[in-house]
Amino acid sequence: MKSLSWPYRIREIPLKLELRGITKRFGDLVANDHIDITVEPGEVHALLGENGAGKSTLMNQLYGLLQPDEGQILVNDEPLVFRSPRDAIAAGIGMVHQHFMLVPVFTVAENIALGSEETRGGPLGWLDRRRSRRDVIETSERYGLPVDPDALVEDLPVGAQQRVEIVKALTRDVDLLILDEPTAVLTPQETQELLAVMRSLTAMGKSIVFITHKLKEVKAIADRITVVRRGKIVGTASPDTSEEELAALMVGRAVSLEVSKTPAEPGRSVLKLSGLVVDDDRGVRAVDGVDLEVRAGEVLGIAGVQGNGQTELVEAVMGLRELRAGTVELDNESLATLSTKRILRAGVGYVPEDRSHDGVVKEFSIAENLILDMYDRPPFGNAFKIDLGSVGTNAKERVEQFDIRCMSPDNAVGTLSGGNQQKVVVAREMSRPLRLLIASQPTRGVDVGSIEFIHGRIIHERDQGTAVLVVSSELDEVVGLADRIAVMYRGRVLAIVSPDTPREELGLLMAGITGNAREEETE
Structure with missing residues (x-):
């Protein structure tokens, strides 16, 4: 089994990916339980599952952010070990995360150059900004992903920021792209634009792993569907499977x-x-x-x-x-x-449209987030102190009542999937x-x-x-x-x-x- 070192390349186009028996544990929690998946060249392979089913954990191992406790990752039938995202990129694998990895105050070109900066005047020279701009323009034109290299990321709408993330991956010359819940914060129009981009990429021979829980989008774009529930693969399906059947596979009951x-x-x-x-x-x-x-x-x-x-x-x-x-x-x-x-x-109860910005404090625990607007009122506390016992009891009740998937209410809310963060907000606002x-x-x-x-x-x-x-x-x-x-x-x-x-x-x-x-x- 090989470990990669930058800028090592082993692949030839087209790229075939295989996961065999991938298992990942966090203490007593088995996030992924002997997962087997094969992604063929030029296909959209949808990974469908509930919030907290283990989809993102699985892909983070494929991208080198986590290492599996058991199992193998094979690229073109060769077992590889990814110690970091650089190793994954070297093998031809890129990833667009659910929460974008962009620096808001940097320009598009600066963000895309991060991690693979071209310098002038030697290794300790200065950033070659003209080269960075040229790479952005060439890649965006080649794949039909219009972005302004000079725009500040913080000024761009969400759909445009996602295009920047995709262009960033494509400038690394990847052949398989992981899209983690890519439509979670997009408008319907932006979603349709993204699906069109995905079709154009597969037409060029790229492969896509599409992580989602949205049934209509899966049926519209996927070539094959793998359904994950509580860390295990519970079935595979084709795009002509009904939404009711897919929902039942995801949840384990009729929905x-x-x-x-x-x-x-x-x-x-x-x-x-x-x-x-x-x-x-x-x-x-x-x-x-x-x-x-x-x-x-x-x-x-x-x-x-x-x-x-x-x-x-x-x-x-x-x-x-x-x-x-x-x-x-x-x-x-x-x-x-x-x-x-x-x-x-x-x-007045308020569920804001942007949970990350207005709904939760990611560094606070789940229990603390469940009382953000009630921490100084009985039974949780007063102006001088907080009753930790009442806070803990409330958290246990709300976690169970609203099916918030977590290891412990004492964990930071930022460790939860996006959907489970949303359940924390809903639980807080609808429990008074x-x-x-x-x-x-x-x-x-x-x-x-x-x-x-x-x-x-x-x-x-x-x-x-x-x-x-x-x-x-x-x-x-x-x-x-x-x-x-x-x-x-x-x-x-x-x-x-x-x-x-x-x-x-x-x-x-x-x-x-x-x-x-x-x-x-x-x-």
């Missing part, structure tokens, strides 16, 4: 892909927005005179292509963004001058009495079994008399959960419609075309 609910019984007006005007971070008008009302015992869904003011609207309600005009009232009391902490204390629940992208990055559970919790809140505002870029989710749908376009609410409105009409509204949808009168 309802439809939201189960009875008709709503709306009560009093809980949240009322009148003439709301909000600017985005650049000072450009993002919300332009919005009037909305959410009543007790109903779910109001906001539909629209992401970037049409939904984010700014929610942030204004939560006290995270200044109002330029208009009012925000909770049970007829103004929220405009209240801090976010006081808004939460007033009985609420008057209003605001759920923005509530199931982003979450597997089908957890989606079913989270949807059930949202409907449970509705049925308990809570007013619920759901914002999602997934139209199926909005239609399934909502009792009324407000469609936003360029900062305005174009119409409020019934969830049984034909998809074609909803699509037209989301594109800014009015006149066909059946608008409802709001009370």
Whole structure:
């Protein structure tokens, strides 16, 4: 079995990858249990499984970030040992991580050059920036992945940052690309662009390992599907396998892909927005005179292509963004001058769209994250101390109730998969009495079994008399959960419609075309 040393190359195109008996343990937890997978040249091989099933752990071993306790990795039938990502790259394997490995204040070209810098004037010379720019331009043109080499990464939208990660891998001349939950934070439009890129790469002879839990995307792009559950392979499938069958393989039981609910019984007006005007971070008008009302015992869904003011609207309600005009009232009391902490204390639950930035503190434990907005209130503590016993008891209950996959509630929340981090946020926000629940992208990055559970919790809140505002870029989710749908376009609410409105009409509204949808009168 060979160990690689940079820039050692053993491969010839096309590249065939084989994993034999890969096993990885963390203490008593068996993350991967004798995994066997073969990836043929030029195919998209989907690795499908729940959050915490062991998919990313497996790929981190393939990329040299972890070493297996047992088993072999073979490239073109030759056993290799990857001690680092450099070894994997030398063997022709690249990886785009779920959480991008980019430096926000660096340019695209600087990020792509990191780790393989070309210098002028010898090894201790200066970075050859012209060479770096040229490599970026040549690679992006060759593979149809347009990126601006001079743009700062922090200024790029998420979809463009992902293109940078892919270009970075391709400049290393890799033949197999691992995409770890690549669509978890993408809009539907960005997702379609990514799938098109994947098709073009395989047409050029590249192989792709596509790690995901999204059934529609797997069926749309995969050549073969391997399903992993709790660290073991539980089955293989073809793309024509039904979503229901794939979901059952993933979760180990039948999963309802439809939201189960009875008709709503709306009560009093809980949240009322009148003439709301909000600017985005650049000072450009993002919300332009919005009037909305959410009543007790109903779910109001906001539909629209992401970037049409939904984010700014929610942030204004939560006290995270200044109002330029208009009012925000909770049970007829103004929220405009209240801090976010006081808004939460007033009985508002908030699931933010970006859990990493606004939902969790990754360095804190799971138990601590479950009480972030309640740490100084009984039974968890007061202004002077925290009751660690109550915090621990609460964590154990929530971990079990919300099926948060972790080794211990005392572990840092940053060690969890993205979907399990989302469950921590949902568990925290839905485990206290609420008057209003605001759920923005509530199931982003979450597997089908957890989606079913989270949807059930949202409907449970509705049925308990809570007013619920759901914002999602997934139209199926909005239609399934909502009792009324407000469609936003360029900062305005174009119409409020019934969830049984034909998809074609909803699509037209989301594109800014009015006149066909059946608008409802709001009370």
